[in-house]
Amino acid sequence: MKIVVIGGTGLIGSKVVARLAxxxxxxxxxxxxxxxxxxxxEGLAEALxxxxxxxxxANSPSFEAAEVMRFFETSTGNLLTAEAAEGVGHHVALSIVGTGRTPTNDYFLAKRTQEQLIEKSGLPYSIVHATQFFEFVRGIADESTQDGLVRIAPVLFQPIAGDDVAEAVARVAVGTPLNGGVEVAGPEQFRMDEFFREALASLGDPREVVTDPHARYFGTEVTERALVPGEGATLGRIRYGDWPGNKP
Structure with a gap:
């Protein structure tokens, strides 16, 4: 079966390509x-x-509000049009757990717009909603740093290894279209502030993690369960403590 992976040279895409091959x-x-x-x-019709x-x-190269919205609207629209013309039988998209729970977050809003375009396209589809990746720990800490302090809200957090995300996406890709979504998350749930305190220590990062109920997550305050899946989510196999990237 020919499966085209858009964003197939990136972190998750390259892993999905390898698993499918x-x-x-x-x-x-x-x-x-x-x-x-x-x-x-460019090159889309030929590739499909x-x-x-x-x-x-695929992910937006910019997280600025207008740019991220433009990316997902334009990219997804072009992709769906090309798929309809080619008669592609299954569109699979990777999204984020909780896109509908934090409507004031610009990135989540853009991802929810992408999902709605897919849902209304008339094409058979599946959407994989994943929690944040282990690989993004340093990036989240950097984004949350103010005056040298890492400010993190004490909300629930259930990150997942990129390998487990890729495995879930590849599994969905070769299955029957869900015409709906599935959630995937890591096998362990934490308090976000406690997780980052321990994770940065294990990485040898000297920054202090401060528990702040009003800390912003990429520009937005989040509620207790905004970043974790509901019941019935598929859980990954790799624990953060066993993940090779959790050391300096």
Whole structure:
């Protein structure tokens, strides 16, 4: 089966391509690096020729409100149009757990807009909602740092390894379209402030983590369960303590 992975040269995309190839599928990594640009449409029709499944794990290069919205609206619109023309039978997208729970967050709002475009497209689809990746721990800490202090809210947090995300996406891609979504998360749930206090210590990062109920998560205060899945979520196998990246 030919499966095109949009964003297939990135962190998650490259892992998805590898897993699909191991299963014997013709997995194609599509990104600007390989001559496929979903914003301009360059190379898109050619890449999708003869494709049965499209997996979209591409991410916006900018998190600025207008730019991130433009990226997901334009990229997803171009992709869905090209898929309809080619007769692609399954569109799979990677999104975030809780996109509908934090409507004031610009990135979450853009991802929810992407989901709605997919839902209204008329194409068979599946959406994989994942919690934050272990690989983003340093980035989240950097974003949360003010005057040398890492300010984190004491809300629930259930991060997941990128390998487990890729495994879930690849599994959904070769299955029957859900015409709905599935949530995936790590096997352990933490208080976010406590997690970052321990995670930064294990990385040898000397920054102090301050518990702040009003701390912002990428610009927005989040509620107790905004970042964790509901009941029935698929849980990854890799614990943060066992993840190779949790050391300096």
């Amino acid at each position: 191991e299963q014997g599928h013709e997995a194609v990594a599509a990104s600007p690096k390989t001559g496929v640009n979903t914003l301009t449409g 020729s003869g494709t049965q499944v499209v997996v979209d794990v």
